[in-house]
Amino acid sequence: MKKSLKIAVLSSFTLLGLPRTLKETANKLGIEPEIYLGQYDQYTQEIFNKNSGLHRFRPDLIFLFLDTRSILNEIFFSPYEIDDSERRRVVSEILKRLDELVSRAANTGAKIVIHNFEVPDHSPLGILENKQSFGLVEMVERLNSDLRDNYRSSNQVFVFDYNAFVSRLGKKEIGDPKMYYLGDTRIAVKHLPALAGEYLAYAKPLLALSKKCVVLDLDNTLWGGVLGEEGMGGIKLGPTPEGRPFWEFQKHLSALAKRGVILAINSKNNLAEVEEVFAKHPHMVLKKDDFLARRINWQDKILNMKELAEELNLGLDSLVFFDDDPTNRELVKNFLPTVRVIDLPADPVFYPGILVSVIKEFNVLQLTEEDKKRGLMYLAEKKRRSLKTSTADLRSFLDSLNLKLKVLSADELTIPRIAQLTQKTNQFNLTTRRLTEETVRQMVQARDYLVKAFQIEDVFGDYGITGVLIVKKSDQDWLVEDFLLSCRILGKEIEFAVMAYLINQARRVKVKNIFGRFIPTGKNDPAKNFYKQAGFVEAERKKNGEIDYVLSLPHKNYPKPEFIKIINEYE
């Protein structure tokens, strides 16, 4: 549902194209504004005349955009033809006039946003500018600091830091000289979308559209690397080149949390390992209790997200989601379109900057004590309700990924990677045997082994070789000695496609049984139920927790995931 809002803009010059840009930008945010642009340079009459277009329009929000040149007039060009006491007098008169305008405008009941003024980056005096008593630059700086002071405690009047806005875009770039002389414009058309974005930062809180909660992934988002693979000592976080982007990202998040933004976790990880990081990692800025709700588990992220919203008593449209994995982002965009999903850049050096630019999503027009205490309030309200997972929807999403599973033979190109994967993979790893390249090579040469590597691709790209299957073959029985998938590709049902491939191979040579084994390591929970889910039958459970499984062939009804295309390169 679109929300409507009446926005008036008054200026001392031509704002060519602003109404259209403002409307378009607002529509993208789900806001349907009515926009009133004051008559050219008639802002005083618009405000003082009760029958003016402005008053008849009955705005919710008024922007007053006056600029340095029009407010200073000739003094802008020749500030030193009058002395410093005269310059002080000019500034205090301008402030008085502005205050009259603002208080009259405030009588409409609308929220007022007044621009501050662009501080000139040049002076007729050149390098001696700051030797003057109350010179041109100081005049404008004083205007800006007094404006800020005047409305500091107001809940109705806000000062927009236009000088900072122009500095960010570049004072040299902001205007278009030809359009300035032809049509008295100040800001080039190409910069209007940015200005509209700033304006809407004031509109969103009025419509209760502000975001309230940041939902974070963990691996490669809060720290570098994959905790389950690299362990607490291996993740990147802290004062090193690779650790600092994550460290500072956490510091920015911590500042947001202190102003009342809620933090939550939605991550596929082993809870115990994450708890350990919270408890022991020396550079973990955010502590466990900084997150008001946590979903650290192996269920799908959509379900987790719904549960988080439920637990925090927030609408999904109050959530902003950070995840380095484009598949997860796309999943959330697809199924929970009201969640704001941040497209994290591939390189973490840009993470802190992205977060700073997202801050305006959390704008409120007033920071209350409740905001600062919100954490506690939510903790009190915390309650968990069960939600139904949307398996059918998830299936159609996986369908749209165009997943391809390439089966590669073990050769000199793939053996090093196969050995490396057995060394590194902890989570989806059925037996967790660490193999050297030499061992793998011997198995390949022994001929009674099937050694395969799997390369995964989907619409987001190529994940590379991320799976290994090693099977010991005899005439009647095959034994799966090693089966692992890198955590990067979990949640896509790749494991069932691999098993479908294996069953198919076994049936061709009339094998009777496929045996499998699960050896628990404390880290391989995601693989725990695999054989059971794949239709194997438990054969033996040993004291140390190992479980042997068997699947008798032919097993015609094996559930092969139809959305994964298996490509066998050597057939």
Added chain:
Amino acid sequence: MNKLTKILARILEIDERKINNQTSPQNTPTWDSYNALLMVSEIEDAFGKNFTMTEVMKVKNVGDIKKVLRRHGVKI
């Protein structure tokens, strides 16, 4: 030719077929100072050219716009 007519028709809110070399602020009420600025900005963008202020000020009708574009090497 088509590109220019399309821009003008959209900004001036008139039928493309009604636009000819003689179309001007005198016979087109929507050709006001505001739309004139929009026209400069959009034509510059569409053709990747930059006009000088003198060139802009000399334009009295659509025929003049074409002359300026030709001077900038646009075949029109």
